[in-house]
Amino acid sequence: MTWEFGAFRLDPERFELTFSSERVRVEPQVLAMLIHLVRNRNRLVSRDELAEAVWDGAAVSDASISSRIRSVRAAVGDNGVRQQVIRTIHGRGFRFLPDVSGDPPARPKVREPDVGAQPPRTGRPSIAVLPLTPLAVDAEYAILADAIPHEIIQALSRLRWLSVTARGSSFRFRQAAPDVDLAATALGVRYVLSGVIEASGGNLSVTLELTDGASAEVIWGERLTAAVEEIDDLRHRIVVHIIAALEIVVPAAEAQLALRTGAERFDAWANYHIGLRHLYRFTASDNAAARHHFECAARLDPSLARAQAGLSFTSFLDAFLRIAPDVPAAVAASRAHAERGLELDPLDPFVTFTMGRSHWLTHDLEGARQWLSRATVLNPNFAQGFYASAFTSMLLGDPKATTTELETALALSPLDPLLYGMHGVRAQMLVQQGDYPEAARWAERAASTSGAHYLIAMIAVVACGLAGEHDHASRWRREVRRRKPDASSRDYFNAFPSRDIASRSVIAAELRRHGF
Structure with missing residues (x-):
């Protein structure tokens, strides 16, 4: 997603502004403000909304907002007299004026106490992993503040259901106390993983927090400690804990939010995550509910491989638990949906997993072992x-x-x-x-x-x-x-x-x- 106006090009995902292909150096808050103004260019943006979006609603003076507006104008070749890019409507707010080519503007990110009143989050969940903040860490270990998040990003990139912001963008938020909400807004992600690394008594500890970008709520946290001579084990355990937590916590959070926004607003991914919520209850009624949501997901997005994997899983349970009236038909459906999922995305480990499980139903254990081995190669x-x-x-x-x-x-x-x-x-x-x-x-x-x-x-x-x-x-x-x-x-x-x-x-x- 990029926006172009004149010779300027604004890329919110890479968190970068360029002019005639040359990067324009601006502070993160200034760039976040510009992104918010461009994203909402079809309407007036109030000072309170800018404070909410850029300062997380914290108390901020008009002088600070005006200072950042001046910096935004300077970055795009505008000024308070000419106002050809950003117009001030005194007493009301600001408007971004130039014509912009690129994706259409998104709805504003304004927090409401009633989540059901918010615009629904759509599409694949997204996450940014920020550098760790080092506390009392010797120089030889300080590099882990970058190395560990980099390893987490590499591991998360294997999860086909989760969009992961590249290191080049997320590592711009290298601060003693990173503004998680600013990072979520600027990078356009739903979740932010942040944390600190500290040394004490010959041990290294890493404290991690997963924050929902829309509510600013910490939905998961973990603290892991190891002796300094066991750094490699610590790094491995961190990645393992992150993957396991996200596989459970994020789909649950996505399903919960989707249910609170109303069924008429579910998109394919919302249906998929609600389907998962039912899938692991292993009852006939829940399996039927899971199938319904996976079918909705497949109908809304015929290219969504995970919807086919979900349908393969529900058919597998119909056959495995003997809860379907026609078990041979369920066996065939389990294989057919897995095959369709592989046509759509042959690198998705969950899709490959469902193919392996479908081979159990025909007692082809060697075939099952090959597919399941591939699933763990795709995602160790x-x-x-x-x-x-x-x-x-x-x-x-x-x-x-x-x-x-x-x-x-x-x-x-x-x-x-x-x-x-x-x-x-x-x-x-x-x-x-x-x-x-x-x-x-x-x-x-x-x-x-x-x-x-x-x-x-x-x-x-x-x-x-x-x-x-x-x-x-x-x-x-x-x-x-x-x-x-x-x-x-x-x-x-x-x-x-x-x-x-x-x-x-x-x-x-x-x-x-x-x-x-």
Whole structure:
């Protein structure tokens, strides 16, 4: 997005003003004010609105606003007498006058106490990662104030659902106490990640905050500490924590805001995020609601690969949980939507993940492993990709790979919505290895985790029964019947088509003993 007027070119995303291709040096506040005036050039902009947009509504004198207006005029070759670029309407505000080519002006960013009254945020979520502020850090470690955010930007750039501002733009906000709201306004992003790095007693600590640019609300925070000799581990942990947090926090925030603005204002991405909100509840009604929103997203934006991935996921659940009246049709739909998603974006790890999962439904475990491996190559911080790979390794009877992939998934996302599945895979692997007491411990932990469905409770029935914990097994059998009265061993083996023949016989016998 760029705007051109005369020989000037204003690029709000790069946070840059040029004249005849030469960069014009201006202070960040001055450039933010110019961006706001150009963005809202079709109307009068009041002094109060400028204070809100540029100074975050903080108390600011008329003299300060007038000083910045003079600096804006100087940057674009205007002055208070000629006023050919910015006209002052005394007592009311300012107007940007020249004709501008480029994208149409956006609505003004003015905070209201009622979020529902605000214009809806549309399109893909966006984020800027600011340099860290160093506090009492030796010169040899001060470089981490730039290096860590740079690594975060590189990792976030792999997330196809999130737009990440380039370092060249976000690193312009290098201040002792960066103005997060100014950065959000100037860079045109919804979220800003900022923080500090400090040294104390031989340790380095990094404190991070994720701020919603529209509400100025901190929606996530984390503090990580390590000894100075463990800097590399600290850097890795920071990136992992950021990716895991954003995969959960941002979609939830996007869905919540969309719901408060009203269904008639949902765009494709709003529908997608609301679909995700339902997707991980694993009930027939929520799966249907998720499908509805993914279908709306696909209709509003036929090029949105993630809408197809969401539809593949809902079809997968229809088949995996046997909640669809026509399971073969659900299996086919899961594959078809994944294929369409890959046509639209072959580099999206979530789309690739859904393709891998669709291969489970046809018991093509080798095909599943290849697609899931590709998903984790595309995004090495993709926790669900590692979980699905662990599931596949368990079915193939590879305990070493199962353990490694599960530990990676848990390290990446300890609060993942598929956490019950991670524990369930571990329990199933332990059953196959004959370690029934440990299998029972993990199975009960899995079945007690939020989101766990009836198949996870069936693992608990098997593991507890084989471990001799018959009261526990009976309790989980009743839970299975409550959730799915017609559950059977066929459902179990369709979901977990293990290649370990010996353990399959043991599991089948235990299921029969409990009436499945």
